[in-house]
Amino acid sequence: MDNSALAICFINQQKIIYLNSAFCHLFGYKIPDQLLSKPIINLIASQEQEGLSKLLSSFIDSGQSHLSYQLLAKRADNSNFTAHIELQQTLFNEQACIEMTVEGNKIFRNEQKLSLIHISEPTRQEAI
Numbered sequence: 001m002d003n004s005a006l007a008i009c010f011i012n013q014q015k016i017i018y019l020n021s022a023f024c025h026l027f028g029y030k031i032p033d034q035l036l037s038k039p040i041i042n043l044i045a046s047q048e049q050e051g052l053s054k055l056l057s058s059f060i061d062s063g064q065s066h067l068s069y070q071l072l073a074k075r076a077d078n079s080n081f082t083a084h085i086e087l088q089q090t091l092f093n094e095q096a097c098i099e100m101t102v103e104g105n106k107i108f109r110n111e112q113k114l115s116l117i118h119i120s121e122p123t124r125q126e127a128i
Helices: 021-026 046-062
Strands: 007-012 015-019 066-074 080-092 095-104 117-120
Touching (some): 007 021, 007 080, 021 095, 046 066, 046 095
Antiparallel strands (some): 007 015, 007 095, 066 080, 066 117
16 A cells, blocks of 8 residues: 555544555655644645544444545645545554545536535445
């Protein structure tokens, strides 16, 4: 995961407990330590923070294994970008957490409002 081109982080209690270099660079930070143990909502535009916070609070208990959203994210320089995020339940160091992958500036046709739009809830399928 450290060398993945995908921007990946793990979140526990709404704080970042792991992130790779691609995640760090996507959000405009130079080193992962700048984000480690920080609240994930610090990387989200202010108008999106409450919705994402509620989603993360309920995600593990919801029974859903995978969700995709599009929202407005915030870089280190306070510029915003459209981000497509995918959430998945996982374990990290033997504790339940949320794996978040992020793709920047991925535009979905017919999407006009960015405010925490629910894109899909696919059934969990194991990768082969």
